[in-house]
Amino acid sequence: MDLRLSGELLSFRDEVRTWLRDNVPERPLAPVTTERGFAEHREWERRLAAAGLAAVHWPVEHGGRGLDALSASVFYDEYVRAGAPDRLGRLGLGLVGPTLMEWGTPRQRELLPAMLTCDDIWCQGFSEPDAGSDLASLRTRGEVGTDSIRINGQKVWTSHFRFATWIFALVRTDPEAPKHRGISYVLIPCDTPGVEFRPIRQMNDDAEFAELFLTDVEVPLENVVGGLGNGWKVAMSTLTHERSSNLNTAAHFHRVLRDAVALIPEARRNDSLVRYEVGRFHEEIEAYRFMTLRTLTEVSKGEKPGPQASMGKVWWSELQTRILEFALSMLASEAEVRSGGLPGATNLFKHYWMSRASHIYAGSNEIQRNIIAERVLGLPRSA
């Protein structure tokens, strides 16, 4: 056990720290959902890419630094601490990019560089109105022709659709095959005729997701990733990446806690109940840090990750909500005000609701607990 950074990592950390200090915009960028915000965020992404920092954990041949998971975590720690902008191309960088590296053909991998510069923005077409947690029951049809595939159906809850240029989607190409076997993983350009997004307003008034209608959408067969009928396997590797997002570092949650602590009224700072809660949050954030570090160590050593690797998503999502609930209770009635007059407390509910969404997406926390019970603890399947 040795938690010191190696000389090499220390100099990498210093490089990143210096670069961020010199480059992170002083004022927050406009929201990514607006034209201006999108342009500002893309500009930022291009600066990162030019500095070779867009995807440090990607292999060098694809524009990354080829760093291992531990080193990448050093980068993201610095990134979050510096208060750098939210990443724009997260689904490309974190989900479909690594999936293409694992499963993609050389042609498909040519899509990778544009993920780094955010010339392409990717969105995820997995969920359907009748296929949420039970994703494998999806019904969007893909009829396979000689050299193309014709897609009909509906997806829903598609985030980041507004500026998206590509969709990675799951479609059923073999209705006769068993549920998990008849699915294919397809890359669909958003400008293909028959692709239509209908925005859905979110309850927290924030970024939108959309319904996605696919009507006679025709894409070449070469846009199928990992082979026809192999989509479920490919999707599982995407979902593994989704649950272990790099940006959800302990540093992120420490910032959230710091901001919540700043809302404690002076008179309540010695209140032992308040202290108990803050102590608990701090403990839970650090537990997350060290669970993650265990996993990163195992991955870097090429070992099979331990049980804690399947537990991060439940842990951080519920922890973050508890911190925000605490913050709301500190503000009491002030929290109700949307354009709150208190510094640091603007529209707290919006963030609170967003934290609740993380209990639902990326595999709901109930599904996560099923997975822990069945795959980690080996309990029998329910039915």
Added chain:
Amino acid sequence: MRFSFSDDQTEYAAFLADLLGTVAGPGYLRAAWSAGHAYESTLWPKLAESGLFGVCVPEEEGGAGGTLVDLALCLEACGYHGVPEPVVETAVLAPHVIGEFGSEAERKKWLRAIAEGEAVASASFDPSGITPDGTRADVVVVKSGEELHLVTPDRASWQPLDGVDLSRRLARGTFAAGEATLLTADPAAAARASGLGAAATACVLVGVAQRLADMTREYVIERRQFGRALGTFQILKHRLANVAIQTEAARSLAWYACYAVAHRAADAPLAAARAKAAANRASELAGSAALQLHGGIGFTWEHDLHLWLQRGKALEGAFGSTLEHRTAVGGMVIEQLASPGAPVHGIEHAGTTR
């Protein structure tokens, strides 16, 4: 950077766990319970032979010159196998405290004897004076206010007590502590010793929680009701998943606490407090799930479950309760963050992780 144990550490702990699997466990524990204060440990010489007590004793005194990190997995194994002997006190606290603050004579007298298993040590850190193995111990590290003392039986009087866990052989001590017994009056030293006790006990409790979780897991796989295994009921699955999550969280914090204490990291006091609070929670969650999910059989004396339930409850109070540790950590964090000049940033980055 590597947050894992070396091959040597892992292999030694596996060897110890194997040993305990054969010589300790429920049968042994029941004998200890029945004998109560009259109990003679047959396990002690085997633990001594395994080298456990010498791990943290300096090499020049016949030990291995190791640190708490070398013992982390071993302590977990002791919790898992329900070892009733005062291992935290003898293998961790006494060698560290005597090694650092003992006079030349005290070091000569005790360290080698501890390493070889000839001396049994205990520790009395609670203001109540309640001490495990008080009457049995040859030497006791006493925390009195912010002072550390080294007390031998001639300077203590013991009143034996029955605890929830009879194998802990509690006694309430009254000590003739004074100049002669004083090791150090440095508050930082006393705090460090408390941290050692909390970090080490956290490891033991993780083992206790894991044992409770494993016993319950096996039970719900076997036991059938309504024509199916209990383990197919989702509400029970989720309860066990929660136990597993808290146990892994506690384990991760316990490992770091051992590291932080061993390396005297700046956050060592925080690390030990967090680890003990999280381990207490793991033991609580595992214990209440275990008792509930076993139904009536778990409520019997005959079933082994209660041996670990009561051990868990006993250790949850030792070296600091959850309430005590969380409140202390929270106080430190608030003071650090809310000091004037700490920036106010707004929660704008919360929840935007998708």
